[in-house]
Every structure is written in C-alpha cells, then in structure tokens.
Amino acid sequence: MSYDWRNVVVAPTTTVRESLQRLDSEALRIVLVCDSSSHLCGVVTDGDIRRALLKGVDLDSAVEAVMNRKPITITSSTPRSEALNLMQTRSILAVPVVDNGVLVGLQTLQPRESSNRYENPVFIMAGGFGTRLRPLTDNIPKPMLKVGDKPMLEILLQNFIRRGFKNFYISTHYLPEVIKSYFGDGKNWNINITYVHEEQPLGTGGALGLLPEDTPNLPLIMVNGDVLTNVDFERVLDFHATNNGVATMCVREYDYQIPYGVIVGDGERIVSMEEKPIQRFFVNAGIYVVEPLIFKNVAKNHRIDMPTLLQNYLDNDQDVCMFPIHEYWLDIGRMDDFKRAQLDIKSLSFD
Structure with a gap:
C-alpha cells in the first residue's frame, strides 16, 4: 500500500476533529503534529483521542491538548530491520523519522488489512x-x-x-x-x-x-x-x-x-x-x-x-x-x- 506521510502532518492548532478525519482518511493510524519549521511537536493516535474524550476533551479543542509530546522516534540512518523490531516490541504501528528535531519521514509496519481473520x-x-x-x-x-x-x-x-x-x-x-x-x-x-x-x-x-x-x-x-x-x-x-x-x-x-x-x-x-x-x-x-x-x-x-x-x-x-x-x-x-x-x-x- 502506497502512502505519503505528509498527508498526516498537522499544526498544533488543528482541531481534534480534523485530526480524526486525517486518521480515518489516510489509514496510517497516526497523525504527526509539527510546527511551521517542521519540528515534531508530538504524535496522535486513535487511542490518544479516545482517552482524551473519556477525560472530557472536546473534539473542537486543539490537537496539541491530546498529543503525545514524547513519542518514540528514529533517525533516517536507522535500518529498516531495526525500525520494524522497535515497532513490534513496543506494539506500535508507526514511528516518525526525525533528524535534529525535524520530521523527515515515517516508518510503518505492514498495514492491517481485511486479510486478517x-x-x-x-x-x-x-x-x-x-x-x-x-x-x-x-x-x-x-x-x-x-x-x-x-x-x-x-x-x-x-x-x-x-x-x-x-x-x-x-x-x-x-x-x-x-x-x-x-x-x-x-x-x-x-x-x-x-x-x-x-x-x-x-x-x-x-x-x-x-x-x-x-x-x-x-x-x-x-x-x-x-x-x-x-x-x-x-x-x-x-x-x-x-x-x-x-x-x-x-x-x-x-x-x-x-x-x-x-x-x-x-x-x-x-x-x-x-x-x-x-x-x-x-x-x-x-x-x-x-x-x-x-x-x-x-x-x-x-x-x-x-x-x-x-x-x-x-x-x-x-x-x-x-x-x-x-x-x-x-x-x-x-x-x-x-x-x-x-x-x-x-x-x-x-x-
């Protein structure tokens, strides 16, 4: 499955509601929150949003209110095999690629498709x-x-x-x-x-x-x-x-x-x-x-x-x-x- 990780990049002021729309439309199960200089501020997953809803956060709140500010990241020099092992051992589906604080990519596991039984x-x-x-x-x-x-x-x-x-x-x-x-x-x-x-x-x-x-x-x-x-x-x-x-x-x-x-x-x-x-x-x-x-x-x-x-x-x-x-x-x-x-x-x- 091809994808462009740039489609899931949002600003900290983006609403939770719009971030949800990105999660659903892009099927990467992660949203990357970056400032105007492409520095990674945090990440948001479906689980982050559901936990926030249970705490009373409104869907029209800024996504920075629910994001994980200390996500697991790798660098562009991290081998694919090491990235896969990290995701599997930490039970995560995607990990941002960050060099010197700047988001440069996204590594993902194979997407879970309907072939699952x-x-x-x-x-x-x-x-x-x-x-x-x-x-x-x-x-x-x-x-x-x-x-x-x-x-x-x-x-x-x-x-x-x-x-x-x-x-x-x-x-x-x-x-x-x-x-x-x-x-x-x-x-x-x-x-x-x-x-x-x-x-x-x-x-x-x-x-x-x-x-x-x-x-x-x-x-x-x-x-x-x-x-x-x-x-x-x-x-x-x-x-x-x-x-x-x-x-x-x-x-x-x-x-x-x-x-x-x-x-x-x-x-x-x-x-x-x-x-x-x-x-x-x-x-x-x-x-x-x-x-x-x-x-x-x-x-x-x-x-x-x-x-x-x-x-x-x-x-x-x-x-x-x-x-x-x-x-x-x-x-x-x-x-x-x-x-x-x-x-x-x-x-x-x-x-």
Whole structure:
C-alpha cells in the first residue's frame, strides 16, 4: 500500500476533529503534529483521542491538548530491520523519522488489512419487535428494514466482514423466518451464521445464555441489530485486550442543555449562576465486548439486560471498561432515526 506521510502532518492548532478525519482518511493510524519549521511537536493516535474524550476533551479543542509530546522516534540512518523490531516490541504501528528535531519521514509496519481473520464470536441482537417503527415492522423485523438498498442487519454484518470476522450468532424472536430465509447459514457471505432463538424475550444479557457450548472461547463482540455505525470493530477488540477488563462497553457522548439558568445556593445566599449550562454524559451505544467468563456463565432462559449483568461484575470489583465512539453511530429506534439513516447512508463510508 502506497502512502505519503505528509498527508498526516498537522499544526498544533488543528482541531481534534480534523485530526480524526486525517486518521480515518489516510489509514496510517497516526497523525504527526509539527510546527511551521517542521519540528515534531508530538504524535496522535486513535487511542490518544479516545482517552482524551473519556477525560472530557472536546473534539473542537486543539490537537496539541491530546498529543503525545514524547513519542518514540528514529533517525533516517536507522535500518529498516531495526525500525520494524522497535515497532513490534513496543506494539506500535508507526514511528516518525526525525533528524535534529525535524520530521523527515515515517516508518510503518505492514498495514492491517481485511486479510486478517478473527475467530472471535460476534453476537447480534435481532429479536426485537420494533414497535416504535410500526407499521413498517408489522410484517418484518426491525433489523431487516432497508437503509438505502440493504437491510440494516446486512450493513452491520458487512462492516464486521470487512474487518475479518467470520463467526456470527444472531438472536431472533419476532418473525425469525424473515432473517433466516435472507441470510441462511452465511455461505453467500463466506461466513458462519448460527441462530439463537428466544422463545420469550430474555433481554440483551439473557440471550447470552442460549449460545451453544461450542461457541469459541474468545472475547465476544455483542451488538444491537438496529445500530447503524462505521465503528472499526478491530479497534474495539484491541482496546478491550489492552485494558484487561472482563467487559468493554462502547459509549457515546451525549450533550443536554438545561433550558434555564442554574442557580447554586448556600442557604439564602446565591453562590453562583450559570445560564443554560450544557451537561455532558456518556451513554450506552449498544456495543460490547465480553470475556468468556461472562457469556459462558449466564444461565439458560434467565432474563437479564446487559447493564444489569455488567453491574453484577462491577459490584464484585471486576473491571468493566468503556470505549468512546467518535465515529458515525445511530440507534434506529424511532421513525425520525429511520428517516435520518436514509439520508446519512448516501454519504456514509464503511471502508
């Protein structure tokens, strides 16, 4: 794969948002921050940005606020073999080439392409009634509604397939034959599909108890079937492995503006006033990675939702991590969401 490292060079005042666009468009997984004299000020990776988002950094902040100011570098005289060994031992995908403080190039490992193959199970929740989308869902399950020219479930599957995943489990309840007749066993997509049918709705967590015993003993990615997203699931899995939790929940930042002036008082005295403040929260994005410890220990036909299931592990001092999503994400729960998806899909890239 050919590339020009100059395309990922940005100024310290460039916004985090624009830096993300460079990360995604150039596929080098690094942004190089330089001053006007080409001196390397720092580097930014996808992980740097996600950690900053968890700390409350805004996407419109300058990238210098999130960059690594002391990155690993090499010089132009460093042999390629030594550079490769450095990247492999330090688990990094690229290293800047710097001579006397000036950026002169970039060495990278071979890019991780879709030739990668993951045995990890992918569990897609597709059993809901979709009552808020009636009458569209009177005769079809919500995940089978078309966004553009494809069912949203197919769009989700193809996003996983591009990343090298092949072992899929789909939970069904409402009109399961519609899903099964369309996807079959997955051979038309060169994947394996196993169906898990809920006789009674068991909640997102309870469905895990119906997985077959031969489900691969690897971290499992779980996602709601009505989510439209171009999240890189490889990155989600890498994040989970790096942070060593029993589970990882993908989260999305949600802003809420209070429509009134907020007053803070101490007895009869006003301490401070803020006009229509914005509160920021992280909300559940309906995407999880869970260790076998979790999905192999859910009792069969036991109803439980994922937040409750994960809270049980939190209560026992087990680490549950959160992965902030900055990519496109839409939960298609209402008619307005469905209409928006029809517009967004025209310009949305899943590459």
